[in-house]
Amino acid sequence: MEHKHYTNINQIPKPPAFTMSRGLHFIYLGLVIIGIEAFLIALRSDPDRAWHNFLLNYFYWLCLSLSGLFFVALQYVTGSMWSTPLRRVPEALIGYLPVAFVLLLILFLGKHHLYEWTHLDEVLHDPILIKKSAYLNFSFFAARNFFSFLVWGLVGFWLVKNSLKQDRNGDVKLTKLNKKISAPFLVVFGITFTVMCFDLLMSLEPHWYSTIFGIYCFAGLFYSGMAITILFVVAMKKQGALADVVNENHLHDLGKFMFAFCVFWAYIAFSQYMLIWYANLPEEIGYMIRRTEGAWTPVALALLFGKFVIPFFLLLSRDAKRNEKFLVAVAVWVLVFQWLDCYWMIFPLLGEKPVFGWQEIGIFLGFLGLFVLTVTLVLQKIPPVPMKDPRLLEGVNHHQ
Amino acid sequence: MEQVLTLDQEPLLGPKKTIADVNEDVCKPMERFPSKAWWVVFGIAASILTMGLGLVAYQLHMGMGVWGLNHPVGWGIDITNFVFWIGIGHAGTLISAILHLFRQRWRTSINRAAEAMTIFAVMTAGLFPLIHLGRNWFFYWLLPYPNQRGSLWVNFRSPLLWDVFAVSTYFTISLVFWYIGLIPDLASVRDRAKNKVRRLIYGILALGWRGSQRHWNHYEIAYLILAGLSTPLVLSVHSIVSFDFATSLLPGWHTTIFPPYFVAGAIFSGFAMVVTLLVIVRKVFQLEDYITLVHLENMNKIILVTGMMVGYAYGCEFFTAWYSGNIYEWFTFKNRAMGPYAWAYWTMVTSNVIAPQLFWSKKLRRSIPVMFVISLIVNIGMWFERFTIISTSLHRDFLPTNWDIYIPTFVDWGYTLFSFGFFFTFFLLFCRFLPTIAMSEVKSTMHVGRKVPEGEEYVF
Numbered sequence: 001m002e003h004k005h006y007t008n009i010n011q012i013p014k015p016p017a018f019t020m021s022r023g024l025h026f027i028y029l030g031l032v033i034i035g036i037e038a039f040l041i042a043l044r045s046d047p048d049r050a051w052h053n054f055l056l057n058y059f060y061w062l063c064l065s066l067s068g069l070f071f072v073a074l075q076y077v078t079g080s081m082w083s084t085p086l087r088r089v090p091e092a093l094i095g096y097l098p099v100a101f102v103l104l105l106i107l108f109l110g111k112h113h114l115y116e117w118t119h120l121d122e123v124l125h126d127p128i129l130i131k132k133s134a135y136l137n138f139s140f141f142a143a144r145n146f147f148s149f150l151v152w153g154l155v156g157f158w159l160v161k162n163s164l165k166q167d168r169n170g171d172v173k174l175t176k177l178n179k180k181i182s183a184p185f186l187v188v189f190g191i192t193f194t195v196m197c198f199d200l201l202m203s204l205e206p207h208w209y210s211t212i213f214g215i216y217c218f219a220g221l222f223y224s225g226m227a228i229t230i231l232f233v234v235a236m237k238k239q240g241a242l243a244d245v246v247n248e249n250h251l252h253d254l255g256k257f258m259f260a261f262c263v264f265w266a267y268i269a270f271s272q273y274m275l276i277w278y279a280n281l282p283e284e285i286g287y288m289i290r291r292t293e294g295a296w297t298p299v300a301l302a303l304l305f306g307k308f309v310i311p312f313f314l315l316l317s318r319d320a321k322r323n324e325k326f327l328v329a330v331a332v333w334v335l336v337f338q339w340l341d342c343y344w345m346i347f348p349l350l351g352e353k354p355v356f357g358w359q360e361i362g363i364f365l366g367f368l369g370l371f372v373l374t375v376t377l378v379l380q381k382i383p384p385v386p387m388k389d390p391r392l393l394e395g396v397n398h399h400q
Numbered sequence: 401m402e403q404v405l406t407l408d409q410e411p412l413l414g415p416k417k418t419i420a421d422v423n424e425d426v427c428k429p430m431e432r433f434p435s436k437a438w439w440v441v442f443g444i445a446a447s448i449l450t451m452g453l454g455l456v457a458y459q460l461h462m463g464m465g466v467w468g469l470n471h472p473v474g475w476g477i478d479i480t481n482f483v484f485w486i487g488i489g490h491a492g493t494l495i496s497a498i499l500h501l502f503r504q505r506w507r508t509s510i511n512r513a514a515e516a517m518t519i520f521a522v523m524t525a526g527l528f529p530l531i532h533l534g535r536n537w538f539f540y541w542l543l544p545y546p547n548q549r550g551s552l553w554v555n556f557r558s559p560l561l562w563d564v565f566a567v568s569t570y571f572t573i574s575l576v577f578w579y580i581g582l583i584p585d586l587a588s589v590r591d592r593a594k595n596k597v598r599r600l601i602y603g604i605l606a607l608g609w610r611g612s613q614r615h616w617n618h619y620e621i622a623y624l625i626l627a628g629l630s631t632p633l634v635l636s637v638h639s640i641v642s643f644d645f646a647t648s649l650l651p652g653w654h655t656t657i658f659p660p661y662f663v664a665g666a667i668f669s670g671f672a673m674v675v676t677l678l679v680i681v682r683k684v685f686q687l688e689d690y691i692t693l694v695h696l697e698n699m700n701k702i703i704l705v706t707g708m709m710v711g712y713a714y715g716c717e718f719f720t721a722w723y724s725g726n727i728y729e730w731f732t733f734k735n736r737a738m739g740p741y742a743w744a745y746w747t748m749v750t751s752n753v754i755a756p757q758l759f760w761s762k763k764l765r766r767s768i769p770v771m772f773v774i775s776l777i778v779n780i781g782m783w784f785e786r787f788t789i790i791s792t793s794l795h796r797d798f799l800p801t802n803w804d805i806y807i808p809t810f811v812d813w814g815y816t817l818f819s820f821g822f823f824f825t826f827f828l829l830f831c832r833f834l835p836t837i838a839m840s841e842v843k844s845t846m847h848v849g850r851k852v853p854e855g856e857e858y859v860f
Contacts, residue, residue, distance in 0.1 A: 079409075128725035135723060183760075190712055198723075211657035211713075211720045256501075267635060271659040278647040279654050283726065 004244075009393045018241040018379045028369040028376075035366005042359040051110035052350055053359055056342045057367040058107050059200055060224075062100045063217070063338075064371065067225020068093025069156045070189060073182035076159070076175070082253055084395030085245035088384050089232045091163060093225075094156040095378035096371055101149050111138060117206045129206055136206060141199055148192040155185045163386055170388035193218060201345055208287045212272045219268045223261035224338035227331035230254050232375065234328050241384035245396045248322040253398075255321030258334065262315065266308040291344055295353040299344055307337040339364070412506055412845050414689025419843050422690075423588055426837045429685045430589065434832060437684065445824035452818025455811055456531060464534050466811045473794045473806035478532045479644075481819050483786040484669070485525035486567065486641055487662075490634060491670025492518025493574055496581070497630035500623075506698055508841035509690050512585075513681060514674045515578040516834070520826040521673075522571045524819050529563070531815065559643035566640040570633050577626045583609050584619065584840040635659075638666040645789065651732040652793035655720070661713035665782060668706035668752070671699050672778035677827070679772045681836060690837050693766050700765040703778060707756035710785075714749065728798060736792045740805055744788045751781020 006012055042050035068090035075083045075090075111118045116129075117136040123129040129136070159178055166174040194214030202213050210216075230251065236242040273292075276284045292300040314320060314330050321327060347354060386392060417425075434442075459466050469476050492515040499507040530539050542564045544554045554561050587609035590602035609615060642662035645653035675696060682691040721733040736745045755777045759765040796803045830836070 131725045132723060187708060190708075191715075194712075194716065207725075209720050209724045211655045211716050212660065213656075214716065215657070215660055263632070267639070268660065271639065272656045275643070275646050275654070275656045275658070279649055281649065281654070283724070 005397055005399075006393060009388070012385075012387070012392070012396055013244050014387065015242065015244060015383075015385050016240050018236055018239060018376075018384045020376045020380065025373070025376075028373045031365045031369025032373065033366075035363055035369060038359060038362025038366060042363070046359070047110075048113050049350060049355065049359055050363070051113040052346055053363040054103075054107060054110060055114055055200065056339075056346050057363055058100070058103050059346075060339055060342050061096065061367050061371045062103075063221040064225060064228045065093050065096035065100060066152065066189075066193065067221050067228070069097075069152060069159075070186070070222070071225060071229070072159055072163075073155075073185050073189070076179045076182040077186060079179070079391070081391040081394035082250060082398045084389050084391045085385055085398075086229070086233050086242060086250055086254075087163070087386055087389075088379065088382060089229050089236065090225075091160045092232070092375045092378040092382070093228065094160060096374045097149070097153050097156055099370060099374050101153070104145060104149065108142065115203060115206070117203060132206060136203055141203075144195055144199060148196055151185075151188055151192055155181060155188075160382075163389075164382060166388050167383050167386060168388075172390050175390055190214075190218075193221070204346065204349055205287060207283060210272055210276070210284070210287075212268060216265075216268050216272055219261060219265040220338055220341055223258060223265050224335055226254055226258040226261065227334040227338070230258070230327055230331040231335075232379070234324055236379070236384060237324075245385050245392075247398070248324070249398050251324060251327055252318070252321045255315060255327050255330075258331070259312070259315040259321070262308060262311050262334075266312075269308075290348040290352075296344075296348055299340070299354050303337065303340055303344055306333070307341060311337075410694050412509065412692065412694055413842070414692060417689055417846065419846065422837075422839050422842055422846075423592065425687065425690065426835045426839050427589060427592055430832065430835065431592070431594075438828065438832065442825070442828045445821050445828060448817055448821025449825050450821075452815065452821055455814045455818060459531070459811060460536065466809065468807050468809040468812050470804050470806065472797055472802050472804050473791060475790050475794065476806050477787070477808050477812040477816055478528045480783065480786040480790055481816055482525050482528035482532075483641055483662075483790075484783050485521045485528075485819060485823070486638060487666035487669045487782060487786075488673045489518040489521035489525065489570075489574075489670065490638060490663070490666035491674045492516070492521075493570075493577070493630045493634045494667055494670065495674070496577060497627040498634060500627045501631060504698075505845045506695055508845050509692070509695050509837055510674065510678060510699070511841070512578075512581065512834075512838040513678060513830075513836050514670075515574065515581070516830045516836075517673060517677060517827065518574050518670075519571070519578060520823050520830070521670075522567065522574065523826065524823045526567060526571070527819065527822065528815075529560075559640060559647050562640045563644060566637045570637040573626065573630050573633055577623075577630055580619070580622055580626060581838055581841070582834065583607055584611065585835045585838060587611065588839055589835065634667075635663050638662040645793075650793050650797070651721075651726070651729040652736065652789065655717055657713055657716055661710065661717075664706050664709035664713065665752075665785060668703060668710055669779060669782035671703050671706065672775040672782070675699050675703070675771055675775040676779065679768060679775070681831065685831070685836065687837060690842060696768070696771060697762075697766050700759045700771055700774075703775070704756050704759040704765070707752055707778070711753035714753065732793055732796075735796055736788060739792065739796070741788060741792045741795075744784045745792070748781050748784040748788050751777045752785060755781070 039050055039054065042053065071083075071090040072087060072094070074080075075087065115136075117123055117132065118138055123133055134140075158181060162174045162178050162181075165171070197214050197217040201217070202209065233242060233246060233251070233254065237246050273288060276288050279285075290296065311330055311334055314326075314333075320330070343354075343360075389395075467476065467478070492511070495507050495514045496511045499511075530536055533539060542554065542561070544556070544561075583606055586602050586606040590599055590606050593599035593602060639659035639662065642658035646655060646658035648654055678691050678696070682688050718733050718737075721729045724730070736742070755774050758770065758774060764770045791806050795806055
C-alpha cells in the first residue's frame with residue numbers, strides 16, 4: 001500500500017467529521033430499550049440473576065471505558081507518536097464514564113442480591129466477616145467507588161479538554177501539561193482500579209482473596225481495550241474520518257498490543273490458577289473449584305482456548321495484524337471472551353450450572369447500545385483527529 | 401541533515417560523531433595496554449573471587465554446618481543471593497529484547513553492557529544453588545536423564561527443578577542473543593587488529609562476517625526472532641523463581657501476586673545495576689558521548705516505574721494479609737514490619753519505594769551523583785527485599801516452639817562478597833576484551849550519510 005509522506009503538518013488534509021447514520025442510531029437506541037425491558041422483566045422473575053447480569057455488564061463496559069483513559073495517559077507519559085492520529089478514539093471512550101456513574105448508583109440498589117457482606121445478620125455469625133467489616137461495609141464501599149469515579153472523571157475530562165483546546169490554538173504547552181497530569185494519574189489509577197476490582201468482584205466471595213486479582217483484571221482491561229479501540233478506529237477509517245491518517249502500520253501496532261496482552265493475561269491467569277491449585281489451601285481453593293469443576297469445566301476450558309490459545313495463534317503472524325478485516329474479526333472474538341471472563345468470575349455464585357438465556361443476551365445488548373451510542377455521540381462532536389498536536393506529523397508518517 | 405526532533409526528543413549521542421569515531425572510541429580501551437586503575441580493580445575482584453573459592457573448599461571440607469542456617473531457617477543468605485543475582489540478570493534481556501520490540505532506539509548504547517551483565521549475573525546466581533546442594537559433586541543429579549540409580553528421577557512437581565530448566569534456558573538464550581549481537585562488532589575489531597594473534601582470535605569469533613547485504617539480512621531476522629523468544633523468558637525466569645516461594649503453604653511466601661511482583665522487582669534491580677555500572681564505565685572509558693544523559697535518564701524513569709510496581713506489591717500484600725482474616729498471614733506481616741527483622745523490612749521499603757521517588761524530578765534523574773547513589777540504594781534495598789521475604793517467613797512459623805533467629809556467619813557473608821568478586825571479575829574482563837557498546841547498532845541511530853543542509857557534503 002502506498003503511503004503519502006507529509007513533510008509539514010499543514011499538508012495533512014483536514015479529515016471529514018465522523019458521522020453515524022440515523023438508522024444505526026435507531027438500532028442502538030432499540031438495543032438500549034431491549035436491555036431495559038430485559039432487565040426489568042428479569043428483575044421480576046429472578047432478581048439475583050438480573051443483578052449479576054447488571055454487575056457483569058457494568059464492570060465489562062466500565063473497563064472498556066477506563067482502557068481509553070489509561071491508554072491516553074500512557075501515550076502522553078511515554079511521548080508516543082504513532083498513536084496520535086487515532087487518539088480521539090480512546091478519548092471518546094472516556095465519555096462513557098458519566099454514564100457509568102449513573103449505572104453505579106443503580107448497581108447500589110442491587111447490593112443485597114450481590115454481596116453477602118451487606119447482610120448484617122450473616123456478618124454477625126461469621127467471625128471472618130466481622131473482622132473484615134471495617135473495610136467491607138456499604139458506606140465505605142460506596143465512598144471508595146465515588147472517590148475513584150471522581151478521580152477518573154476529573155482527570156479524564158481535563159485531559160480531553162486540553163487535547164481539544166490544542167485543536168484550536170495548537171499550543172505545545174498543552175501536550176506538556178497533559179504529560180504532567182498523566183504521570184501521577186497512572187499511579188492513582190493503579191490503586192483505584194485495584195480497589196474497584198477487589199470491591200466489585202473479589203468481595204462477591206468475601207472469604208476469598210488473591211493478591212494478583214487487580215493485575216488479572218487490568219490484563220483483561222487492556223486486552224479488551226485494544227480490541228474496542230481497533231473496532232472504532234476501523235469504523236472511522238472506513239467512514240473516512242481517519243482514512244488519510246491511519247494506515248495498516250497503526251493497526252499493526254494496536255494488534256501487537258492486543259497480542260502482547262493476550263499473552264500477559266494468560267501469564268497472570270496461569271500464575272493465579274497454578275499457585276492456588278498447587279497450595280490447595282481451603283480458604284483459596286474453593287474459588288477455583290467452583291469455577292473449574294462440574295458444569296463449569298467447559299466454561300473454564302473455553303476461556304483458556306478462547307481468550308488465549310486461539311487468539312494467540314490468530315495474531316501471531318505479521319500479516320494477520322495488518323489485515324483490517326482479519327483484525328476486526330479477532331477483536332470481536334476477544335471482546336466476546338472478555339465477556340466470558342467476567343461471566344466466569346461472577347456467575348458461579350448463582351449456581352453450580354452456568355446459565356445462559358434471554359436475560360444475559362438482552363441485558364448485554366442494552367449496555368452495548370448505551371456504550372456505542374455514548375461513544376459515537378462524543379466522536380461526532382469532537383474533531384476526529386488532533387490536527388495541531390505536535391506529535392501528529394510523526395504519527396501520520398508512521399511507516400514502521 | 402540535522403536530525404528532525406519532535407517534542408521532548410533529544411539527540412541520543414553527543415555532538416559531531418562520525419561513524420569512524422564510533423569504532424575509534426569504543427575500541428580504544430580494548431586496544432591499549434590496560435590502565436593502572438583497571439589492574440587495581442581487577443586485582444581486588446580476583447582476590448575476592450579466590451577467597452570465595454577458599455570458602456567453598458572450607459565448606460566442602462567442614463559441611464553445611466558452617467553456615468548460619470538452623471532448624472526453621474533452612475534458606476538464608478545463599479538463596480537471597482541467588483534471587484538477587486537472578487534479578488540483576490533481568491535488565492539485559494529487557495533492554496535487548498523488549499525495548500527492541502517497542503522500537504526504543506536508545507537501547508542501542510547500553511544493550512551490550514547490560515546483556516553482558518545479565519550473563520555474568522546469571523552465572524553468579526547459578527553458583528548458589530550449586531553451593532547449597534551440600535554434596536556439590538552430584539550437581540548433575542539436577543538434570544533428568546535415564547540413570548542407573550534404580551532409575552531415580554528428579555521431582556518434576558518441584559519448582560526447584562523448574563528453576564533448573566528456567567535458568568539454564570534463560571542463560572542459553574541470553575548468551576546466544578548476546579553473541580549474535582556481537583558478531584558484526586567482533587568483525588570490526590578483527591579488521592582493526594594490528595597483530596596476527598589478535599586477528600586470528602577475533603577472526604574466529606566473528607564467524608567470517610563480511611558485512612554483506614545478505615549477512616545483514618540474516619542477522620536482522622535472527623535478531624528479531626531471538627528478541628521474540630527472549631521476551632517471554634524475561635517474565636518466565638523470575639516467575640519461576642517466585643514459584644519456589646509461592647507454591648509453598650507458608651504465610652508471606654504463598655501469595656498469588658508473587659510472579660509479576662518478582663519480575664517487576666527484577667527489572668527494577670537490574671536497571672539499578674546497569675546504572676551503577678554504566679556511570680562508571682562511561683567515565684573510565686570516556687564514553688560520555690555514547691552513553692549520554694538521555695540513556696541514563698530513561699533508565700532512571702524505568703527505575704521509578706518499576707519501583708512503584710514493587711511498592712504496589714508491598715502494599716497489596718500487606719493489605720490482603722489483613723483482608724484475608726487469616727491470623728497467620730497477618731502475624732507474618734506484622735512480624736515483618738515490627739519483629740526482629742523490622743530493620744531489614746524498613747530498609748527495603750525506604751530504599752525501594754521511597755528513594756526512587758526522587759526521580760520524579762527531571763533535575764535529579766539527570767544528575768550523575770544522585771542517580772549513582774540511588775542506584776546503589778536500590779541494589780541494597782532489593783537485596784534486603786529477598787532477605788526479608790526469606791528470613792521473616794521462616795524464622796517464626798506456625799508453632800512458637802520452633803521459633804528461632806537466623807544470624808549469618810562469616811561464611812554466609814563471605815559468600816555474598818564472593819558473588820561480587822565473581823561477577824566483577826567477569827565484567828572487568830568483558831570491558832577489556834569485547835566492545836562495551838554495540839557499535840553497529842549505535843551507527844543505525846546516527847544521522848550520517850545524509851545531505852548536510854549547507855553544501856552537498858556527506859559525512860562518513
